[in-house]
Amino acid sequence: MTNNAKTISPSTTPFKGTVTVPGDKSISHRSIMFGALSKGDTHITNFLMADDCLSTIDCFRKMGVNIDVSPDEITVHGMGLHGLKAPSDTLYTGNSGTTTRLISGILAAQDFNVRLTGDASIEKRPMKRIITPLTMMGADIKSEKENDCAPLLINGTKLHGIDYVSPVASAQVKSSILLAGLYADGKTSVTEPALSRNHTELMLKGFGADVSSEGLCATIHPAEELHACDISVPSDISSAAYFIAAALLVPGSELLIKNVGINPTRAGIIEVVKNMGGKISLENVRTSGGEETADLLVSYSRDTLHGTTIEGALIPTLIDEIPVIAVLAALAEGTTVIKDAAELHVKECDRIDAVSTNMKKLGIDITPTEDGMIINGSNHISGGVIESYNDHRISMSFAIAALTADSDISITNPECVSISWPGFFDMLDELRK
Numbered sequence: 001m002t003n004n005a006k007t008i009s010p011s012t013t014p015f016k017g018t019v020t021v022p023g024d025k026s027i028s029h030r031s032i033m034f035g036a037l038s039k040g041d042t043h044i045t046n047f048l049m050a051d052d053c054l055s056t057i058d059c060f061r062k063m064g065v066n067i068d069v070s071p072d073e074i075t076v077h078g079m080g081l082h083g084l085k086a087p088s089d090t091l092y093t094g095n096s097g098t099t100t101r102l103i104s105g106i107l108a109a110q111d112f113n114v115r116l117t118g119d120a121s122i123e124k125r126p127m128k129r130i131i132t133p134l135t136m137m138g139a140d141i142k143s144e145k146e147n148d149c150a151p152l153l154i155n156g157t158k159l160h161g162i163d164y165v166s167p168v169a170s171a172q173v174k175s176s177i178l179l180a181g182l183y184a185d186g187k188t189s190v191t192e193p194a195l196s197r198n199h200t201e202l203m204l205k206g207f208g209a210d211v212s213s214e215g216l217c218a219t220i221h222p223a224e225e226l227h228a229c230d231i232s233v234p235s236d237i238s239s240a241a242y243f244i245a246a247a248l249l250v251p252g253s254e255l256l257i258k259n260v261g262i263n264p265t266r267a268g269i270i271e272v273v274k275n276m277g278g279k280i281s282l283e284n285v286r287t288s289g290g291e292e293t294a295d296l297l298v299s300y301s302r303d304t305l306h307g308t309t310i311e312g313a314l315i316p317t318l319i320d321e322i323p324v325i326a327v328l329a330a331l332a333e334g335t336t337v338i339k340d341a342a343e344l345h346v347k348e349c350d351r352i353d354a355v356s357t358n359m360k361k362l363g364i365d366i367t368p369t370e371d372g373m374i375i376n377g378s379n380h381i382s383g384g385v386i387e388s389y390n391d392h393r394i395s396m397s398f399a400i401a402a403l404t405a406d407s408d409i410s411i412t413n414p415e416c417v418s419i420s421w422p423g424f425f426d427m428l429d430e431l432r433k
Contacts, residue, residue, distance in 0.1 A: 005385065006395075006414035006425060008402035014252030014300070015431050021240045023048040023233035024261050025420050026171070026199050027291070029098045031231040032056045033106065034207050035076030036065040036084070037182075040228030044074040047233055051419045055094035055118075059103060062087040078228050081182065086112035090151070093118040095348060095419050098172055100150060101130050102200075105176035108139035109183030110156035115144070117151035121348050121390065124149060130176045133164045137180055137188070161186035161222070168343065169194040169316040171265075174218060181220040182209065189219040194313040197265040202290040203231070234261035234293040238393075239421055241269050241321045245328055245400045246431075247298035248278045248305065256283070257296040268317030270296075272325055276332055277304040302404075307334035307377055315340045320347075323397035326355050329375040330364045331404060338372035348419075349389035358386040358398060362405070383407030392419040399428060 028048040033056065035042030047053065049069075057067050057074075064085035066077040079085075084106075091107075091114055093099040100118055104127075107114050117123060128148035134141050140155035161184040166173055169192045178200055181188030194216070201218050204211045206229050210221040240260045247255040262270065262282065273280045279299040286293055305328060310318070318325065322341060329336035344351040356368035359375075363382035367374040383405050388395040395417050402409035417424045 005410040005412050007408050007410045008399050009408050010405050011250045011403040011432055015247050015250050015255050018256045020258045021235045022421055024236040027233045028053045029056050030199055030203050034203055035078055036060045037081050038078035038207055038226040038228040039080050040078055042076040042228040043230045045232050047074045050422055051094055052096035055096045056099045059091045081225055084110055090115040095119050095121055097125055101172040101176045104130050105179035107154045108134050108180050109159050113155045115151055115153055122150050126346050129173050133177050134180055136162050159184045161188040163189045165191045169196045171196040175200040178220045182223045184222050187219055187221050189217055191217040194316050195265055196316045206289055232288055234291055235259050237261050237266050238320045241324050242396050242400050244298050245324050246403055248301045249404045251300055253300045255298050259293050260296050262292050262294050265317055268314045269321045275308045277306050305332035307332050307336040309337045311339045319343055323355050323393050327397055327401045332377040334377055336375045340371055342371040348391040354389045354394050361386055381405040383409050385410045388413045388416055390416045392417045396424055
């Protein structure tokens with residue numbers, strides 16, 4: 001075993017019972033941002049207390065927003081749409097692409113200047129995708145190193161509305177433009193090649209914004225003010241995905257995963273599991289704050305799993321779940337093809353390379369492609385040492401692979417899971433008792 005690694009042994013007991021996974025990361029980020037820009041106090045329950053979301057809290061505190069944090073509730077004391085103050089230092093977003101891109105749309109319209117950056121991973125992730133449309137709106141935003149990456153230098157200015165056709169289906173790009181559109185001098189619209197997650201549109205509407213969607217186009221009109229509202233964050237389907245996979249793969253398992261967000265723009269993994277022959281059903285379906293949730297009942301299905309093709313409009317609905325879907329594919333009968341997923345190259349790490357390299361180490365027949373991967377399923381995964389690449393989703397996905405491996409799997413730098421789920425390994429251990 002290498003230093004600073006987590007070793008996980010194959011599971012000898014089924015996963016049984018009821019579990020609740022942490023709050024949705026995307027919704028947690030937005031609840032802080034929109035609450036900060038609103039008049040009044042926003043109360044948030046089931047907030048995800050993970051590093052990425054704490055970075056969002058830190059950025060808004062640095063701009064004068066009072067945010068109270070307790071174990072049961074976050075309270076954001078809103079400053080109004082024009083109430084943010086100039087930070088005294090660089091705004092640091094950690095590992096959070098959501099924070100970096102969304103806050104850029106807000107900062108572009110303020111009456112102050114700011115330097116914005118994150119960790120080494122953030123400083124490699126593409127920012128031209130927001131720089132271009134925001135500049136079209138009149139923003140003064142530049143890449144400090146002139147490489148279209150952070151650090152970003154944003155000099156607040158007046159903005160005008162645009163109709164933007166985005167080359168990528170990205171909720172971060174769309175949200176950045178819509179948030180800038182709150183401050184513009186006329187309507188702003190974003191049209192995508194495929195529909196990305198729509199939490200921004202749903203939540204902004206709850207805060208009183210004039211926002212609408214039709215097909216692949218989202219439109220927002222400038223706002224005088226937003227008004228505080230309370231947010232109950234559903235459990236994150238991206239986090240639920242790991243225990244969906246565990247229940248499908250470990251013999252004798254049956255798990256009920258409670259109150260999971262099943263927004264259609266996010267729930268592609270449910271469709272893929274069904275397409276692969278997995279046993280998953282939705283119980284107690286309901287809607288809260290415009291977001292649909294359900295309890296997911298998942299049963300052992302390894303003996304019926306088969307390959308599938310994952311492509312096209314389905315990809316944006318499950319982009320973060322592809323590493324753990326690859327684990328399912330490795331143990332399914334036949335071939336699984338994942339394509340149209342070039343976005344994986346520019347996540348926290350190059351996830352096509354990371355998944356492929358690690359799976360080859362474990363004896364899995366996988367071929368990386370320019371926009372995805374081809375996986376030929378087999379009946380076993382070998383043990384070994386794999387690299388997390390400091391990517392939370394790589395670390396958690398291969399932890400699930402270890403449950404059905406021939407022998408132990410060790411994962412380097414496992415602490416990166418704190419980006420989205422600090423208690424992941426503790427819950428995994430608890431379920432195996």
